[in-house]
Amino acid sequence: MARRLLSTIPILLVVLTVVFLIIHLTPGSPAAVILGDNATDDQISNLNHQLGLDAPLYQQYFLWIADVFRGNLGASYFLGQSVTSAIISHIGPTFAIAMLAEIIAVTIAIPLGIYAASRRGTVSDVSIMGVSLLGMSIPSFLLGLFLALIFGVNLGWLPVAGYEPLSSGVWNWFQYLILASVALGSMQAALFVRMTRSSMLDVLRKDYIRTVRAKGVKERGVIYLHALRNASLPILTVVGQSVGGLITGAVVTETIFNIPGLGQLIVDSIQRRDLPVIQGTVLFITFAFIFVNLIVDVLYGVLDPRVRLK
Known part of the structure; x- marks a missing residue:
């Protein structure tokens, strides 16, 4: 470390x-x-x-x-506050969108990838891979516009723009973030599905998996107790790297849904040529990406003792 x-x-x-x-x-x-x-x-x-x-x-x-x-990122030319204060005041919405998008992507994609790998070549496998390919092909900003049009304008179920803090109530907070999170997490979910399927197929071909099956272990136990842990390192790598993509992708998504996060802060600062804020925000996002990858490196050793030995 x-x-x-x-x-x-x-x-x-x-x-x-x-x-x-x-x-x-x-x-x-x-x-x-x-x-x-x-x-x-x-x-x-x-x-x-x-x-x-x-x-x-x-x-x-x-x-x-x-x-x-020295820990001094400077002061904004326009906001009347330090860059650190500006980042702190805008980080909440961005962090909420990124984490909610990550949760949506992981909880949907990894089970689908495992299911597709366990039924390789079937209609279910082909259908899941087809949907994942479609998900990787649609940019998050375009999907965000479609979601806002369908669920916000046509159906009127959810607000199409704005933000409410968590202190206003969980539901109010959630309904302002869900469309942006789904739009942002869709491409990551498609990537997770394909990586999970590929990694699981590679492990399921191993000799020790055939030995486990020969011992009479049920297929569910083979997949979740023996195969998934060894297949998790590539999946963990992709999930860790996706955090940086979610934060940077929030720049466009927050602009579409008018959410006052780091993305909107960067866009506004670029338009105003607020140099200290641009530099400080990009540096903060980079540090966050590096920190997440450090955590992923540590988790490698937790999941696979061979990494600790190396």
């Missing part, structure tokens, strides 16, 4: 560098956005000096890196 933690430092440095260069080399001045179209060149120059944006690029870079490693 210590080695894994140390290995994240170069990754974070690369992400910091790439994000900084992309943002600062993109045309457009935050000072011009703040002051408006009627601002003079002198006013823009003065504000750039106050914000430190007229300093050499390398100097801005090293100052920002130093602040990051």
Whole structure:
């Protein structure tokens, strides 16, 4: 775990560098956005000096890196608060959507993948794989629009936009998130189904599975007690990596459903050229992705003792 933690430092440095260069080399001045179209060149120059944006690029870079490693992500140009506070105030909806989408994807996809593997070549197997292929082919934003049209506009069962905190009631909170979560988790569910089926088929061909069956163990026991655990490492890898996809996918999904999460924060900050918020939010999302993968590495050793021996 210590080695894994140390290995994240170069990754974070690369992400910091790439994000900084992309943002600062993109045309457009935050000072011009703040002051408006009627601002003079002198006013823009003065504000750039106050914000430190007229300093050499390398100097801005090293100052920002130093602040990051001190735990200071800077302050927003527009929100009147620190970047850390802005992230904390917007993380709740994004975390709720991502986790709900992950729960939906895992609880539906993994049982379907196991069922398809246990009935390879049957109509059920072909049907499940066909639906999963369709799920991987439809982008989450397009599915979100269809869901909003059907369940929000036509049927009127669920709200099509907005957000209610959990303090307003579980049902109010849930109904504002379910469409976005289903849209976001559909592609991940399709991927989980295919990976679960493939991994289970590979394990079910092993000699020890034939030995277990020869001993008279029922098929349910063969699948859930012997095959699933050894097939779980590839599944766990895909599930862990999907968390990053869910967080980044929330950028578009939150915009469609007007949910005030990290995705909407990033989009609004890009439109305003709020550089500290963009840099800090992307860095936070990267760190969250690295942290989830660290947890997945630890779970490898829990599920398979051979990983601990290595």
